[in-house]
Amino acid sequence: MITSTPVGDWTWEIPAEDAGIRPAAAARTAVAVWNELTERRLAAPGSRAGLLVRAGSKLRDVLLERHGLRLTTDPLAPGSAFAQAAAQADELDGDFVLTIRIDCPGWWFEPGSEYRAEKLFSIHLEVWDGRLLVVTLETYSDAWLTMDTRDREQPEVYAANAPRLAAALEGISALLGSPPTPGDENRHAAPSPTGFEDPRSEGPAYVDSWGTFEGLDRASRLTSLVPRSDDEYEWTTEHPVRYFTVQREGRTLGFVWASVGDAAAGYAPRTAAGDEAFDAGAHWLLRLREAHRQGLPPLAALDWLTRNSPQPEAGHLLEDSAREIASLDALEELSGKC
Structure with missing residues (x-):
């Protein structure tokens, strides 16, 4: 990881x-x-x-x-x-x-x-x-x-x-x-x-240290890159999620996702991509805020992003339709390992 x-x-x-x-x-x-x-x-x-x-x-x-x-x-x-x-x-x-x-x-x-x-x-x-x-x-x-x-x-x-x-x-x-x-x-x-x-x-100092702390570290870094706002989806979910892969010039920067069962949506940076993953994520989070201001539920917001992507430096959505994965934890692990 x-x-x-x-x-x-x-x-x-x-x-x-x-x-x-x-x-x-x-x-x-x-x-x-x-x-x-x-x-x-x-x-x-x-x-x-x-x-x-x-x-x-x-x-x-x-x-x-x-x-x-x-x-x-x-x-x-x-x-x-x-x-x-x-x-x-x-x-x-x-x-x-x-x-x-x-x-x-x-x-x-x-x-x-x-x-x-x-x-x-x-x-x-x-x-x-x-x-x-x-x-x-x-x-x-x-x-x-x-x-x-x-x-x-x-x-x-x-x-x-x-x-x-x-x-x-x-x-x-x-x-x-x-x-x-x-x-x-x-x-x-x-x-x-x-x-x-x-x-x-x-034994390790903490059980599952990556799963315990990495999500918090990422969230803190991402929120530091965008202005404070009340127009936010929830950041965590226990439900399966659907997601798109964000790529630029053939390199995966992260994954924009939405819960299938509650009011959560967000962006999981691919940590191996370095600072670029977080810089791109700030653009996608701002787009998700715009969808939230319009009153769109998370899955509708994910579909809205296919027609309203940020500027090119934020990357583009790779898939034609969203993929589904069993949990946000599974998607975050993918983003930390691939």
């Missing part, structure tokens, strides 16, 4: 030498960590980086900010967007805090198949006044666990993926000169220096 919040994280702290840590050196470190992931298909060209520099004395003062920097096979090639941002940061004087974040698309494997997530890992790097470099690696997949985040054993998935994560952690540790400090156990899993603890030994 792909999650909206990290399944686990690992941190390395590297004190500065006498010369301090300049932004250009930090950028090289970030790219070197990214390369450790790309070697194992845990990251890929097309990753997006952001660079932020804030004044050390007043963190709200932004000195430099760049977003959406696309990483190529050679991210620091002369003239590349990331190289230019790092060079601009390197020209700054005084005490400041540098933050670099790279969201990494990558692949996880299942028997006979491989799947791409647009944010499989994130690399987060900070430099505080040139004196301390902190690197944190986060993952948003449970492919490295002996049991998935719905508490089902997955020995073949684990065997295909966990060694890749272990090798990446070992490679990053060799690069940075120290082992990682695993993050604390969270709602999903307990990180270890080589990956994750086996949840079969003591």
Whole structure:
């Protein structure tokens, strides 16, 4: 399953030498960590980086900010967007805090198949006044666990993926000169220096953590993208649902759905599609609000959407007629796994 919040994280702290840590050196470190992931298909060209520099004395003062920097096979090639941002940061004087974040698309494997997530890992790097470099690696997949985040054993998935994560952690540790400090156990899993603890030994922290928390996390993120309104269908249902697949340029972004038995309708983002799934979902939710204002019941609203789709960047409905699935939970699982 792909999650909206990290399944686990690992941190390395590297004190500065006498010369301090300049932004250009930090950028090289970030790219070197990214390369450790790309070697194992845990990251890929097309990753997006952001660079932020804030004044050390007043963190709200932004000195430099760049977003959406696309990483190529050679991210620091002369003239590349990331190289230019790092060079601009390197020209700054005084005490400041540098933050670099790279969201990494990558692949996880299942028997006979491989799947791409647009944010499989994130690399987060900070430099505080040139004196301390902190690197944190986060993952948003449970492919490295002996049991998935719905508490089902997955020995073949684990065997295909966990060694890749272990090798990446070992490679990053060799690069940075120290082992990682695993993050604390969270709602999903307990990180270890080589990956994750086996949840079969003591049991998971929460039963069905994905089913318990992911829907709430998604709903919170989606509602943050649209204005508040009373024109809303219910967000949950115990009835079967009918749905359409939302696609753009051949990629599934999510599923717009309606209950067959009550006043519920909504949008389930395909988490593996990353930020695009949520951005598109905001458009479909606004369309559902319009249907609600017109007094349409959920199934009628779903039919209305076939004739009143949002703008093209929100995607289009794939099917000619709605499909039916046994429950909203089953549809949400599809959106978290496919």
